[in-house]
Amino acid sequence: xxxxxxSFCYGLETPYPLRPCQNxxxxxxxxxxxxxxxxxxxxxxxNETFYEPKRVxxxxxxxxxxxxxxxxAETGFEFVCFLSFGNYLGVLEASADGGDTWRTVLSxxxxxxxxxxxxxxxxxxxxxxxxxxxRLAIGQKDSFIDISHKTHYxxxxxxFYKLCL
Numbered sequence: 001x002x003x004x005x006x007s008f009c010y011g012l013e014t015p016y017p018l019r020p021c022q023n024x025x026x027x028x029x030x031x032x033x034x035x036x037x038x039x040x041x042x043x044x045x046x047n048e049t050f051y052e053p054k055r056v057x058x059x060x061x062x063x064x065x066x067x068x069x070x071x072x073a074e075t076g077f078e079f080v081c082f083l084s085f086g087n088y089l090g091v092l093e094a095s096a097d098g099g100d101t102w103r104t105v106l107s108x109x110x111x112x113x114x115x116x117x118x119x120x121x122x123x124x125x126x127x128x129x130x131x132x133x134x135r136l137a138i139g140q141k142d143s144f145i146d147i148s149h150k151t152h153y154x155x156x157x158x159x160f161y162k163l164c165l
Contacts, residue, residue, distance in 0.1 A: 007033060007034050007035060008031075008032070008033050008034065008094070008103065008105070009031070009032045009034065009066070010029060010030060010031040010032070010092075010094075010105050010106070011029050011030050011062075012027065012028070012029035013028045013029050014026060014027050014028050014029065016108070017108070017109070018108060018109070018110060018111060019111070020111040020112060020113040021112065021113065022112075022113050022114070023082060023083070023084070023085075023112065023113075023114075024080060024081060024082045024083060024112065025046070025079070025080075025081045025083055025088075025090070025110045025112055026078070026079065026080050026081075027044065027077075027078070027079045027092070028076075028077065028078045028079070029076075029077060030059050030062050030075040030076050030077065031075055031077065031092070031094045031105055032062060032066065032069065032071070032072055032075045033094055033095075033096040033103070034066065034069055035069070036071065036096030036097075037096070037097075038071070038096050038097060038098060039071040039074050039075075039096070040071060040075060040094050040095070040096050041094065041095045041096070041098075041099055042077050042092060042093065042094050042095075042105070043092075043093050043095075043102070044079050044081065044090055044091065044092055044093070045090070045091045045093060046081060046083065046088045046089070046090045046091075046110060047088055047089065051079055051081045053077040053078055053079050054078050054079060054080045055076075055077070055078040056074070056076065056077055056078075057076040057077075057078070058073050058074060058076060059072075059073060059074075059075050059076040060073060062075050062076075071096075083110070083112045084112065085112055085113065085114040086112055087109055087110070087111050087112075088109070088110040088111075088112065089107065089108075089109065089110070090107070090108045090109070090110040091104055091105075091106070091107050091108075092104075092105040092106045092107075092108070093105060
């Protein structure tokens with residue numbers, strides 16, 4: 001999606017409307033305030049919290065589209081915002097005066113789904129087979145489950161879930 005107004009242009013690579021992601025929100029694209037005296041900066045406001053881009057990068061395609069603008073190449077952005085489950089009002093904003101004033105680019109609903117049960121196994125066994133007690137990391141806690149070659153994954157998942165409660 002790409003949009004242009006009299007003095008402002010932007011494009012999104014992230015499919016819009018946004019689809020829920022588990023425990024985070026990601027937005028990638030570009031934004032340019034035409035004819036500005038400084039590069040365009042972007043931020044996202046979600047509820048009352050402001051987020052800066054995780055990454056700002058060069059966009060030669062935007063530079064080719066706006067060859068008269070000296071700041072067109074430095075317009076790419078990627079946001080990754082970790083949020084809890086819910087629907088949020090998000091506002092993408094841009095500034096070309098060092099952040100003194102901000103202009104609304106796009107208002108959007110930001111859906112975030114609940115996160116799945118997450119954890120990880122330490123390195124284990126030969127050829128990827130669980131044959132001994134293996135440590136499971138659960139957020140701030142560590143727990144141990146006795147795992148043998150006869151242990152089924154459903155049993156491990158059930159025990160792991162109960163340890164998280």
